[in-house]
Amino acid sequence: MPKTRAVAFFLPQFHPTPENDRWWGPGFTEWRNVARGRRLFPGHHQPKIPRELGFYDLRLAETRDQQAALARRARIEAFAYWHYWFAGRRLLSAPVDAILESGAPPFPFMLAWANRTWQGIWHGADGRTLITQTYPADDIEEHGSLLLRFMSDDRYLRVADRPVLYLLEPLALPRGRAYIDNLRDFFSQRGEHIYLVGEYEDVFGVRSSDDVRRIAALGLDGLAYVRFPIRHRKYRVLTHLGYRLGLPKIYVYSRRPLLPSPNMFGGQTRVFPTVLPNWDNTPRAQRRGVVITRGSPALFERHLRAATEFVSDYPEDERFVFIKSWNEWAEGNFLEPEVREGLNYIEACRRALNENAREDQRTT
Numbered sequence: 466m467p468k469t470r471a472v473a474f475f476l477p478q479f480h481p482t483p484e485n486d487r488w489w490g491p492g493f494t495e496w497r498n499v500a501r502g503r504r505l506f507p508g509h510h511q512p513k514i515p516r517e518l519g520f521y522d523l524r525l526a527e528t529r530d531q532q533a534a535l536a537r538r539a540r541i542e543a544f545a546y547w548h549y550w551f552a553g554r555r556l557l558s559a560p561v562d563a564i565l566e567s568g569a570p571p572f573p574f575m576l577a578w579a580n581r582t583w584q585g586i587w588h589g590a591d592g593r594t595l596i597t598q599t600y601p602a603d604d605i606e607e608h609g610s611l612l613l614r615f616m617s618d619d620r621y622l623r624v625a626d627r628p629v630l631y632l633l634e635p636l637a638l639p640r641g642r643a644y645i646d647n648l649r650d651f652f653s654q655r656g657e658h659i660y661l662v663g664e665y666e667d668v669f670g671v672r673s674s675d676d677v678r679r680i681a682a683l684g685l686d687g688l689a690y691v692r693f694p695i696r697h698r699k700y701r702v703l704t705h706l707g708y709r710l711g712l713p714k715i716y717v718y719s720r721r722p723l724l725p726s727p728n729m730f731g732g733q734t735r736v737f738p739t740v741l742p743n744w745d746n747t748p749r750a751q752r753r754g755v756v757i758t759r760g761s762p763a764l765f766e767r768h769l770r771a772a773t774e775f776v777s778d779y780p781e782d783e784r785f786v787f788i789k790s791w792n793e794w795a796e797g798n799f800l801e802p803e804v805r806e807g808l809n810y811i812e813a814c815r816r817a818l819n820e821n822a823r824e825d826q827r828t829t
Contacts, residue, residue, distance in 0.1 A: 471814070479521060480559055495794060580634050627657070738772040745798075
């Protein structure tokens with residue numbers, strides 16, 4: 466089978482920032498949420514503790530080098546760093562700026578614009594808006610100029626010499642197709658013809674035909690299809706010692722890979738599968754969270770193999786499979802080594818992608 470271009474989303478959050486100090490207290494990073502993970506029902510694996518990398522700080526070059534080495538071992542081609550741009554204001558940018566300025570690690574990357582308003586509900590503060598995503602009329606030039614700095618780097622991920630840009634919420638863009646056309650025009654006037662990939666989140670398999678139609682009309686080059694890998698939904702209430710305790714919503718990891726239809730957007734747009742290792746955001750949301758149980762490296766490997774088969778007929782430089790995510794620890798959604806699983810998810814990823822590239826499967 467031909468080689469797959471596996472890209473893992475990367476959260477550049479694990480370092481203190483003035484905004485997080487103000488919102489959540491001095492020195493806040495996601496590690497504070499991770500450390501408060503609690504076992505909420507029998508068989509619930511919490512807290513999750515990092516192993517090889519420890520509770521790292523992304524300001525350290527040594528940490529970023531170790532992450533790149535692990536990603537190479539997993540046969541991941543590139544990191545997609547989440548990029549936070551709010552009408553001229555950037556957040557969580559120190560790690561990616563350091564990567565650009567230092568030239569290290571020598572590992573491919575791309576930017577994924579998380580064009581979404583930040584809500585406090587992610588950290589247990591319901592109804593609180595932290596910063597709003599807006600789209601001023603003159604924003605494309607300033608934003609595009611910043612993006613060009615990253616796209617000019619030799620490590621930046623490309624398709625046929627076109628830099629790849631990911632949009633988290635393409636339907637949130639004002640004026641839809643006109644906004645995207647203006648964005649393309651800005652880059653083409655400067656010698657770059659961007660390859661735009663949007664995200665389509667199919668929540669629990671409930672698709673909106675109107676959303677599919679609207680996304681198809683945007684003229685994107687590709688759509689990353691994101692669906693929770695669940696078999697069925699269960700809501701459980703645990704009775705223990707006479708007390709009735711409310712639990713998070715509990716789902717079961719599907720043994721059958723859940724893939725998109727190649728023609729779901731009329732065949733005009735490439736559809737790329739997205740594979741989730743697991744999910745458990747109770748460290749953030751506590752009992753209001755969502756837990757996927759019975760996930761394992763073996764099931765993740767099965768899903769990843771199916772995803773590579775799905776894209777095997779695409780042109781070689783468009784055989785993308787997205788992995789969500791590399792290091793979303795507070796969502797229980799990561800590949801990085803953890804105390805219980807160790808390198809098992811890294812090795813599962815390596816096996817699936819090695820076979821896909823006709824490489825041998827000897828242990829590294």
